[in-house]
Amino acid sequence: MSKYYLNYLDELESEAIYILREVYAQFQNPVILFSGGKDSILVTHLAKKAFYPCKIPFPLLHIDTGHNFPETIQFRDNLVKNLGVQLLVGSVQESIDAGRVAEERGKHATRNALQITTLLDAIESNKIDCAIGGGRRDEEKARAKERFFSHRDDFGQWDPKNQRPELWNILNGKHFEGEHFRAFPISNWTEMDVWNYIKREQIEIPSLYKAHNREVVWRSDSWIPVSEYLKLEENEKIHTKKVRFRTLGDITITGGIESDADTLDKIVLEVAAMKQTERGNRTDDKRSDTAMEDRKREGYF
Secondary structure: OOOOOOOHHHHHHHHHHHHHHHHHHHOOOEEEEOOOOHHHHHHHHHHHHHOOOOOOOOOEEEEEOOOOOHHHHHHHHHHHHHHOOOEEEEEHHHHHHOOOOOOOOOOOOOOOOOHHHHHHHHHHHOOOOEEEOOOOOOOOOOHHHOOOEEEEOOOOOOOOOOOOOOHHHOOOOOOOOOOEEEEOOOOOOOHHHHHHHHHHHOOOOOHHHOOEEEEEEEEOOEEEEOOOOOOOOOOOOOEEEEEEOOOOOOOOOEOEEEOOOOOHHHHHHHHHOOOOOHHHHEHHHHOOOOHHHHHHHHOOO
16 A cells, blocks of 8 residues: 655645635735745745646735845846736835835934835735735744734734634634735745755745855944945945845845855755854844834734
8 A cells, every 4th residue: 555745845835835725715805925035936936836727816015115136126027027927016115205104314224114104005005805925933033923824903913912723724814894914824934944945946036045246344243235225334344245145125134144155055055054043134133132023013024
């Protein structure tokens, strides 16, 4: 009698596809939150598999801060064209211009938290009832509290103590008018799982994840890329380093690591030896011990 076994990547893939199909079954107007990072690329790839041979039935929603890596925007546009899916864009700059949010000032200014208002406005104006994200529980302690279906109240706020039970993976997407959900299909994946799957599936990723020469400055214990948005201090010097990025956010807050990992094989080996979390080089998470949870409670990704 033959036995059928799934390896761990197949199990994770199967779970994620189940969640994506549950989103499609339970919600009227879901979207995939797309940042151009590896996790949102992975979720998009899984959605393609989940509904093949049909096209992905969800639009992609990108909250554009205006401070993105140029490579990220180019990758986003190429992917949308190749998949033939709809792209929705919320602009932080438009939120600033409209007086909805105020631009931060100073050396450590960032538009990261400003995305909250733009995201919630986009969810309301597009009548989105579920936003599918690429958050994973191993990334950060606040994200470890998330359920697969994460409820948001009619103000877009998250209360980690008021979430639905998910016994036996029974998912409950019922909500009142004005409320919405976030769904996290890859919650149980680790960074290593993501890279092993990307390697197995040969998923295209932005060149930023692979080691390359770049002008950077040492700030907040990370190599921050030089850009038109970065204001240098008198004691800061520009260096040319071979770096890569483990996670992608705004170019102003995403720190690189010195690396020679310029292939997927080398990246997998490098990640296996890492002792620091992948978000350890994100300056937005260094503002306080509860920086991520504070943002999430207000409606962040």
